[in-house]
Amino acid sequence: MTLQSILEYIYQLPVADSIRQSEYGFPAIECVHVLAICTVVGIIAIADLRLLGVRAHTPRLTTLLNQLTPIVWGAFGLAAISGALLFASNATGYAKNFDFQVKVILLALAFLNMLAFHLLGMRRIAKWDNAQHTPPAAKISGALSLILWVGVVGFGRHVGFSLLPF
């Protein structure tokens, strides 16, 4: 079972075929993908900017971040599902594309960073309340997050210029 045979298997899945055959399938799924990305990147960017910029961490920021967590993860799931469908429609093509490969690597790193912040940072976040500054580790995580997501969006957009549609 080689990577190529896995990709070809995905390409030949009935759902992938129906997306290729349908007139509005790919555009509609891509619109959902874009909307989900705007939600994920937008909320993360604003949360990151607050973490990087805020001088005093307040309990209200903690509450807000806790409320935003399910929204971000839900939107990430929607982006992942829509992304998987888009990928399946041209699995063999996307896998060979340099921009797509870079996007996936950056996405994996951004996901790991999200996970680390969620599991490690959010646990400790209540302890930061009323501290003078956000801990350096949180600032690094926030800055890294912004850089990685900008990369994901940039390389993701460029796929449309470097890969011809199926």
Added chain:
Amino acid sequence: MNELVGFIYNSDASTWLRTATWAIPLVQTVHLLALAALFGSAILLDMRLAGLLARTDSGAAMVRRYQPVLYVALAVMLVSGAVLIWAEPERVLPKDIFWMKMGLVVAGFASTFAVGAALSRTGEDQAPSGAHKALGWACLALWAAAIFCGRWIAYVY
């Protein structure tokens, strides 16, 4: 319309934007990142008005913190959008879907202004009225519809 498209297309600036292969992807990426910032702040403000987020914060505090982000993002989108129109006028100006998107952007802007005004009068822990809930959701829906139309432009010939 064709004359306008032709006039823009044949300009030096338009030609340069199209021949510098990195220009359009870069400006589109800026457009997309600004869109994320706009939509993220819209979620925070609209859902605060609808009473689903940060209810213990006063509406006025939320407006002070996030409305500037939204309006700066909108400005970046208008500038990057104008560059994109100038680079590829034939891609957008003749299409109804583009004008529908611009109409939705205007409506989104108007409803965002209304959300800001309503939030400025909303205090901490104040329960949202039915009108506020409707306005919050309507505003978000308008921006989401604009995003859909924006991406759909590429698929209309």
